[in-house]
Amino acid sequence: MMLVQSIPVSRDVILGVLLRLLAPTVFLSSVVLALLLVSTLCKIPKQGRLRAWAYLFNGPEIIREAYLKSHGEPFEIHAPDARMVFVSSPKHIKEIDGTSDKVLSLNGAAKHMLQPLYTMNGFNWFDQRGVEGVGFVRTLRTLLTYNLPQLLPDLRVLTKARWSQMLTNSPIYAGKIHAPVYPMMMKMVVLLNARSLFGEDLIKDEKFMHSALSYVEETLFNAEIVKLLPKGLAPLVGRLLSRCLGAHKTFFKSLIPATEQRIQEQNLRNLGHPGPKRVSVHEIILNPWSAERVIYELMAIWFGSVHILSTTIVYVIHDLCFHPEYVELLRQELEISYENFERTGQGLPLLDSFIKESARLTPVESSKSKAPSVSRILTNVPFQMSVRRCALQPCTLYNGTQLGVGDWTWVPLAALNTSDQYYPSPHEFSGFRFVDPAQLPDGQQKPSQERPSKLTDVDHSFLMWGTGRMACPGRYYASVFIKAVVA
Numbered sequence: 001m002m003l004v005q006s007i008p009v010s011r012d013v014i015l016g017v018l019l020r021l022l023a024p025t026v027f028l029s030s031v032v033l034a035l036l037l038v039s040t041l042c043k044i045p046k047q048g049r050l051r052a053w054a055y056l057f058n059g060p061e062i063i064r065e066a067y068l069k070s071h072g073e074p075f076e077i078h079a080p081d082a083r084m085v086f087v088s089s090p091k092h093i094k095e096i097d098g099t100s101d102k103v104l105s106l107n108g109a110a111k112h113m114l115q116p117l118y119t120m121n122g123f124n125w126f127d128q129r130g131v132e133g134v135g136f137v138r139t140l141r142t143l144l145t146y147n148l149p150q151l152l153p154d155l156r157v158l159t160k161a162r163w164s165q166m167l168t169n170s171p172i173y174a175g176k177i178h179a180p181v182y183p184m185m186m187k188m189v190v191l192l193n194a195r196s197l198f199g200e201d202l203i204k205d206e207k208f209m210h211s212a213l214s215y216v217e218e219t220l221f222n223a224e225i226v227k228l229l230p231k232g233l234a235p236l237v238g239r240l241l242s243r244c245l246g247a248h249k250t251f252f253k254s255l256i257p258a259t260e261q262r263i264q265e266q267n268l269r270n271l272g273h274p275g276p277k278r279v280s281v282h283e284i285i286l287n288p289w290s291a292e293r294v295i296y297e298l299m300a301i302w303f304g305s306v307h308i309l310s311t312t313i314v315y316v317i318h319d320l321c322f323h324p325e326y327v328e329l330l331r332q333e334l335e336i337s338y339e340n341f342e343r344t345g346q347g348l349p350l351l352d353s354f355i356k357e358s359a360r361l362t363p364v365e366s367s368k369s370k371a372p373s374v375s376r377i378l379t380n381v382p383f384q385m386s387v388r389r390c391a392l393q394p395c396t397l398y399n400g401t402q403l404g405v406g407d408w409t410w411v412p413l414a415a416l417n418t419s420d421q422y423y424p425s426p427h428e429f430s431g432f433r434f435v436d437p438a439q440l441p442d443g444q445q446k447p448s449q450e451r452p453s454k455l456t457d458v459d460h461s462f463l464m465w466g467t468g469r470m471a472c473p474g475r476y477y478a479s480v481f482i483k484a485v486v487a
């Protein structure tokens with residue numbers, strides 16, 4: 001039985017703490033607002049400036065309204081720092097997917113969001129995809145998916161141990177454990193994702209694990225500031241921030257010995273000498289790069305996966321709390337089928353559908369993320385959308401909409417996910433909406449969707465994973481990962 005200790009705290013102490021927390025937040029918000037103002041003056045035409053600032057405070061609603069008025073045609077919205085063209089019809093989404101990466105680039109968009117030159121130990125990746133190969137796509141989509149059954153037992157053991165440790169350390173009020181779900185889930189995802197990406201030896205290294213989490217937080221912070229700066233100022237501030245926020249350097253350096261060791265082991269194996277058998281992305285991504293290149297790739301995958309996985313899982317847990325009527329049915333499915341899921345990496349159709357419904361109604365790309373990022377909170381820029389591409393060259397969509405260099409294309413994810421064109425009763429949470437009727441438990445209503453579908457399916461009505469050629473190659477891993485943690 002845990003006891004709750006009450007510590008007497010004076011008003012001055014509380015005020016002091018509040019001030020210490022408020023001061024940097026107010027300072028940071030002012031800096032970001034000032035940068036946004038400069039950015040608006042430089043980039044947005046005079047007549048659109050007021051509306052661009054309205055977007056700061058009411059972005060999701062502005063996108064939804066414009067989507068409803070658009071009748072499937074592309075529409076544009078100005079944010080304070082960018083012009084965005086939204087496409088929503090299958091025909092236009094296909095057009096974006098089919099446009100050359102030299103013109104509309106996902107890499108260019110990711111580079112803008114991450115600012116790797118200042119956040120990834122000086123890595124200056126190419127705007128255009130595939131210049132140095134797309135080996136990581138095969139690594140994640142095929143090899144990692146194939147190896148999932150070997151990872152899953154470890155993920156189960158680690159989840160159970162870390163979860164009970166975190167609950168034991170949480171306070172109890174009125175007989176109930178009070179546990180802050182987001183920070184707990186972040187810690188959990190960092191541990192499990194590090195196990196999958198870097199292997200079982202590195203997760204025991206505390207310094208490494210600490211830098212792995214700090215790297216994600218500091219990158220968000222640094223990149224958000226740098227990307228708002230005028231071109232002339234960005235390198236100066238970027239380098240300064242890069243020096244002050246040094247987790248990326250520690251993270252990079254800690255990965256060097258382990259990567260070199262793995263490359264050596266692989267060379268020996270190629271010569272016919274048996275070596276230790278490990279399973280992680282770190283092993284399977286080695287070919288054909290140098291140690292340095294492998295680490296950059298791992299850093300990008302790590303950054304791209306930690307936050308999105310933890311946020312998605314937190315929303316699933318919220319939905320389990322909001323809709324407790326599903327808990328017993330999901331528990332029954334887990335009791336009967338978890339072993340098979342762990343052996344094959346497949347199955348659990350009820351949980352699959354529940355997660356998909358949760359992601360449909362609270363898509364991460366459209367949610368008010370709790371990540372420490374001031375301009376995210378201020379601008380909503382990465383919210384409400386998917387399939388982001390940055391125009392590297394001017395281009396004209398086939399309906400005549402023009403894009404200039406630096407403009408963005410997006411898909412209005414949240415608006416599509418709640419469109420009655422694709423979803424009957426679109427705003428209603430229906431946990432088993434996507435289940436094949438043959439797999440529904442007795443007494444359950446027939447699902448409202450006409451066709452059953454899986455969480456990992458990519459479709460123009462469900463763009464959680466993006467679209468076409470560049471649809472998320474980590475989605476099979478992500479889906480299994482989320483199921484393992486929620487289970």
Ligand code: HEM
Pocket residue numbers: 106129136137140301304305308309312364386387388463464465466467468469470471472473474475477478
């Ligand atoms: C809930 C979790 C996740 C979501 C919602 C998600 C979503 C996305 C989206 C929307 C894209 C862009 C596709 C496009 O624009 O057409 C993408 C790309 C990508 N994702 Fe994920 N992702 C998730 C988890 C992961 C994980 C766990 C990994 C790796 C382990 C990963 C690796 C990647 C990579 C490497 C790309 C770039 C693909 C390319 O350049 O071809 N993602 N993801």
